[in-house]
Amino acid sequence: MLSGWQKNRLRRKALSRRTALVKTQSDAGRLLAGHFPDEAWPSVNAVVAGYWPVRGEIDPRPLMETFLLEQAQLALPVVVAKDAPLQFRAWHPDDALEPGAFGIDVPGEKRPVLTPSLLLVPLVAFDARCHRIGYGAGFYDRSLSALRAQRPVVTVGLAYEGQRISKVPAGRHDVALDYVVTEAGCYRADS
DSSP: OOOOOHHHHHHHHHHHHHHHHHHHHHTTTHHGGGOOOOGSSSTTTTEEEEEOOTTOOOOOHHHHHHHHTTOOEEEEEEEEEEESEEEEEOOOOTOOOOOGGOHHHHHHHHSOOOOOOOOEESSSOOOTOEEEEEOOOOHHHHHHHHHHHHOOEEEEEEEOOBBBOOOOOOOSOOOSSSSEEEESEEEEETT
């Protein structure tokens, strides 16, 4: 297990690498749907929680709009408290968003809170076993634990292929994803 400063150093290097990738792969978000696993594809009326891309994250919106066309319901995450799981509020691409925590736009408070059966997760780095490095605040780890305590949820990390590293160091609270999908392929946790 890496110490906190070592993991933070790895995170900074990965964020720098991702910033370089976004400049050269502007169409990567559109390519995700071609690699999305059939067994994770949402059914009609399923709730899919994505994210609003910031800081060079691969753009999930083209994939989310594909799910919407196939009659899934969409939601975006909202930070409601520092040590709490995320809340997922209903979202449609035509909705106006409001400024939220960390400068990320979110659906307004009047939008319904939904429980996703498919969660799309932004990544800083990942490995072929679908372990991930996030931003370090633990929001997705807490949220995945809370969601899985309620009901089954499929978790899919979205990233650029260039964000893959040989091995994500084990963390005390880290929760592995079911899949990671990139513009170039799909990784499955059980393979």
